[in-house]
Amino acid sequence: xxxxxxxHHRRSIRLKGYDYSQAGAYFITLCTQDRACLFGRVINGxxxxxxxxxxVLAEWNRLPERFPHLVVDAFVVMPNHVHGILxxxxxxxxxxxxxxxxxxxxxxxxxxxxxTAPTVGNxxxxxxxxxxxxxxxxxxxxxxxxxxxxxWQRNYYEHIIRNKRALNAIRQYIMENPRRWHRDRxxxxxxxxxxxxxxxxxxxxxxxxxxxxxxxx
Numbered sequence: 001x002x003x004x005x006x007x008h009h010r011r012s013i014r015l016k017g018y019d020y021s022q023a024g025a026y027f028i029t030l031c032t033q034d035r036a037c038l039f040g041r042v043i044n045g046x047x048x049x050x051x052x053x054x055x056v057l058a059e060w061n062r063l064p065e066r067f068p069h070l071v072v073d074a075f076v077v078m079p080n081h082v083h084g085i086l087x088x089x090x091x092x093x094x095x096x097x098x099x100x101x102x103x104x105x106x107x108x109x110x111x112x113x114x115x116t117a118p119t120v121g122n123x124x125x126x127x128x129x130x131x132x133x134x135x136x137x138x139x140x141x142x143x144x145x146x147x148x149x150x151x152w153q154r155n156y157y158e159h160i161i162r163n164k165r166a167l168n169a170i171r172q173y174i175m176e177n178p179r180r181w182h183r184d185r186x187x188x189x190x191x192x193x194x195x196x197x198x199x200x201x202x203x204x205x206x207x208x209x210x211x212x213x214x215x216x217x
Contacts, residue, residue: 023090025073025161026120027170027200030082030128031153037079038135038145047178052135052144053077059130060084066126067118074174078181083174085161086123120158128152159200166200173200 032038039053049057056077063086064070073085132151138144161167173180183197 023069023088025085025087025167027157027159027161028082028084028086028120028124029157030124031156032080033147033150033153035080036145036147038147038151039077039079039082041079042178042181045179045181047076047078049077051142052138055134055138056082056131059127059134062130063123063127067123069117070123074171076174076177078177083177085167085170085174086120088117088120124156169200173197 039056040047040049042048047053057075060072060075060077060082063072069089071087071089073087075084076082128151135144135147135151139146159170161170180197
């Protein structure tokens, strides 16, 4: 289910004190520790996932099973990083919670209970944890290359997507990422600048938004 700003509308607010559990779309980038290329290779502009890369893709697609109010949009696994769009939708209140005696409430009254929404940090933390567990299993049972210390870098990049223009530009960037591998700023040997990536990174300034590196919860 792709993100539709008209359906998943979110009021724009300042980032200071921003509630990352509220409904909205977020562009996420995660990099491997030391930017080690563990998930496959780019050949002729196409990403060829290895078994580890296919596992990463599967874990990303499973996130909505764990977080019911989450939609995963465009996503790509690259040799040493991933790009993806997460959409937190408005949680529907749960009706029918029966309580006993509470102050100001009648015994047996039916109340509306709002579910606790996960934050972006909660979601990314769960994803990193699951992928790490499965990757370690692959190292032990299938001979996957080991990693040094931790699989993922501690921080991650996040960008709040505030309008459809930004959404479409980021989707394009994600889907074309394998063809841009020679320009990718996550690749150690960069050979040229990438105009689309520069435009996306400049959007926060243009739209009075901002991004900050997210941390592990």
